[in-house]
Amino acid sequence: MLPIVAIGLVAAHGAVASLHSNNLAYLSPSRRHPTLAVPASHLAIRAADELYTPDELEFTHGVASGDPLADSVIIWTRLAPSLNNTASDTVPEGVVPIYDHPEADQPSEKSACVEFRIASDEKLTDIVDKGTAYTTSDVDYTIKFEAAGLKSFTTYYYQFNVCNSAKTSIVGRTKTVPSKDAKVEKNIKLAVYSCSNYPEGYFNAYGNPVSKDSVDYVLHLGDYIYEYKGDSSIRNPEPDRETYDLYDYRKRIATYRTDQDLLASHQKFPWIPVWDDHEVADNSWREGSVDSDGEVFAKRKQAAVRAYFEWMPIRQVEMDDSLRIWRSFSLGTLADLMMLDTRQYSRDLTVLGGFAGIGGNSAEVEKLVNLDNRTIMGFNQEAWFYDQLSQSSNRGAAWRLVGQQVVFSHMTFGFFTTEGFNRDQWDGYLANRRRVFSHLYDNQINNTIIMSGDSHASWVSDLAWVTGDEGDRPYDKNTGDGAIGVELAGSAVSSTSPIGNVLPNLLTNLASAWLVNKNDELQWQDLYFRGYYEMDIGYDSLTATFFGIPDVKTRNTKEDIIATFVVINGENKLARNPTVGGGTAKSGSLKNGKVST
Ligand SMILES: *[C@@H]1O[C@H](CO)[C@@H](O)[C@H](O)[C@H]1NC(C)=O
Ligand SMILES: *[C@@H]1O[C@H](CO)[C@@H](O)[C@H](O)[C@H]1NC(C)=O
Ligand SMILES: *[C@@H]1O[C@H](CO)[C@@H](O)[C@H](O)[C@H]1NC(C)=O
Secondary structure (H helix, E strand, O other): OHHHHHHHHHHHOHHHHHHHHOOHHHHOOOOOOHHHOOOHHHHHHHOOOOEOOHHHOEEEEEEEEEOOOOOOEEEEEEEEOOOOOOOEOOOOOOOOOOOOOOOOEOOOOOEEEEEEEEEOOOOOOOEEEEEEEEEOHHHOOEEEEEEOOOOOOOEEEEEEEEOOOOOEOOOEEEEOOOOOOOOOOOOEEEEEEOOOOOOOOOOHHHHHHHHHOOOOEEEEOOOOOOOOOOOOOOOOOOOOOOOOOHHHHHHHHHHHOOOHHHHHHHHHOEEEEOOOOOOOOOOOEOOEEOOEEHHHHHHHHHHHHHHHHHHOOOOOOOOOOOOOOOEEEEEOOOEEEEEOOOOOOOOOOOOOOOEOOEOOOHHHHHHHOOOOOOOOOOHHHHHHHHHHHHHHHHOOOOEEEEEOOOOOOOOOOOOOOOOOOOOOOHHHOHHHHHHHHHHHHHOOOOOEEEEEOOOOOEEEEEEOOOOOOOOOOOOOOOOOOOOOEEEEEOOOOOOOOOOOOOOOHHHHHHHHHHHHHHOOOEEEEEOOOEEEEEEEEOOOEEEEEEEEEOOOOOOOOOOEEEEEEEEEOOOOOOOEOOOEHHHEEOOOEEOOOEEOO
16 A cells, blocks of 8 residues: 555655655665665655755765766765764664664754765866755765766766755765776775774774875775774764664764764775674674574664665665675776675574684584585575676686685684684685685686685685685695685774784784694784785786784874785786795784794
């Protein structure tokens, strides 16, 4: 019955209703799933609303852009009726909030009208596209447009304004990607991040590429926010509790988006993010997390996903495939970029407590890790991923870049066994990893670079099938012969080191040396520094530069190059020049190399 009512109202207010529909935030992320978007019927009712005046409105959280294609890009802003609060508790019909939100902006019947312009010059005179849309409390006053008709691999500037008014947002900068069949004339540069924990420190890692103006695009591999209640002497996010419902997740992201360096990165670079666990809850998998399951987890995930899509400048992919965020980008003939979801989409049960079979559910997980039907990403996504790798190789793109959440390579402490120590990583999903390796080796797919986050430490490995289970292939840890690619796993923006941020570099380097010694394919490891890495990608070779951020307790610009790696096209391993990493690193431990702090 609802659709008929909706059609009637849309007809009555056709032109106006489309001004709401122009705002992609109302799809957050899918109108076909009633709890995940604003129902069309509700929008039609909104169409009769009155508008806020320009005086009542503010652009509260800067601007952002993301998911660039060759001819379009998503641009984002938030235009809200008050500066003193930043989240709306308007929730979909039938969804009951878990908490009362007396502090929230009250649901309002009014709409805010916003226009955008995108131009090839910074003064915004040479306008290429423009548009108008409404936003309301239903989507926390967020606004997402797809700016279209753009030229490939070109820099653009964009700005929003309140309709028919001189009240404007700041100007954002963005960039399209090269068109799929084009030879890319300049190297492409990326900054790769994961694990930005607001109470644990300032996001200095985001700010440095802004001041250096050193990259084209930003990748984020997840843990963009954390759901925990803040308990820090540095700074604490709102709300002052663990996040469970829509208001909570909106407010949490809104707090993160007050970090000046994060705002600057969003303003200057197009982002291509995926989520990990903490965008929803700790160690989440398909049906639960460490501290939630069943109906509570299902509602929590709906709320988290909806807020994420409202606030992030990304596209909705295939909306019938519930919660799908995995997607790919072609960067000319230089590379294909595949962004996976090994966390929320369809991951089988993970470790929710305990370690190595002792405590929590870890004994139960130990029994599952080697099942043939076990998957970290769901069989739909697996099929898509293998197909993407093959298509990319068949079309002759020079590189396959795979952005995903958790460390892929086998990692053991090697104390009593060679078992993997972290079953929440690919070491807990052995058959899925075997299927990835066998797809790469059997089809001779070359030049694959897996990029990983989640671990708050750096792990650089030859991608080698020396997993200690089935199917291992010959591999020489000194020459790298036998590998099929490279894994670059980066440290955290600010989340604490797995060994606590308390040990001096000298001691963490000893722990790194132990790990590098026990794991053949692991060529460099560091536990000390927060940071990120930049990739400089050309046809002949690719360089990854790892930056260490020494201090996140204050906002500052300190950073140091702690290791650099080259991968030569066709070699499928880290370049030895003369040994991996050029033979020296400034922290951690480098196989066959020196570390001088
Ligand atoms: C926001 O500001 C208005 C006007 O100053 C005030 O009436 C209102 O109580 C404030 N809201 C919150 C949540 O502080
Ligand atoms: C996976 O395989 C195991 C062992 O054969 C079986 O018990 C289990 O039901 C299977 N799981 C699924 C989801 O098919
Ligand atoms: C990968 O490299 C190997 C060794 O150079 C080559 O034999 C093979 O054909 C390459 N694979 C593809 C798909 O081009």
